[in-house]
Amino acid sequence: MQNTENLRPFGTLEKDNDICYKGRWHPTAVPCFESILKEGLLSDMPKSLRKNIAYSLQYMQYLELQLDELNLHNVIITMIYKNYIITGTSIIEGIFCYLLKSSDLWKQKLWELDSVIKSNEYKQNSMKYKLETFIYKKIDPVDDEMNFDSMIKKMESKNILSLNHKAYPYIKKLKRLRNKVHLQINEHEDDTDWFNFNYIDYLWMRYVLHKVLTDDAFKNKSGKYIDFIKCNHEEIEQLNNDIKRE
Incomplete structure (x- = not known):
């Protein structure tokens, strides 16, 4: 058995330390x-969604480990915040999607x-026009598309959660940040990840996800497994101060 007594968790992952699999840091088990x-x-959440959420929580645990144990370049810290928010928001989106569908609110x-019936081009008052008539047929109800913004509005209006x-x-703010996964969507030259992702956003992600x-509504008896995203008293104070600044 290799001695990991003098190694911090991240040290057990370094290849140079050659720690066997059992001796390395591990995230909380998927089950x-x-x-x-x-x-x-x-209770009836599909197995695939439940597992994907579990994998995402494991990844967020690893991101927390990096923030806790490594002296990182500021840009790298910012990118960890970004990945944390993208992953955490995706978990919320997955849960909202399931809840709306299972409650027949989708x-x-x-x-x-x-x-589509199209007319010929015609001219009127020196302007050119054309007509298009769309013909729809009635079908048996099927799930339509709902974007995340629509899900958030429906969840809030129906009070599905407490x-x-x-x-x-x-x-909604975290959802907008999540959309920054598309690197080309920028409103101005300073609309970059460096300016968009901050420590306070990372705290809000942890707070809201927890x-x-x-x-x-989930009757959760195993909250200890997600204590790593729970904000402490000092962090809650920072969030309260952020609210006051708005």
């Missing part, structure tokens, strides 16, 4: 994370485009 997604309104499609309504604007995962 443990899955256990918090099997109660209450989440948007339904009742009409399907059958054909989340305070004040939490939803921050979920609130969602421990919601009363």
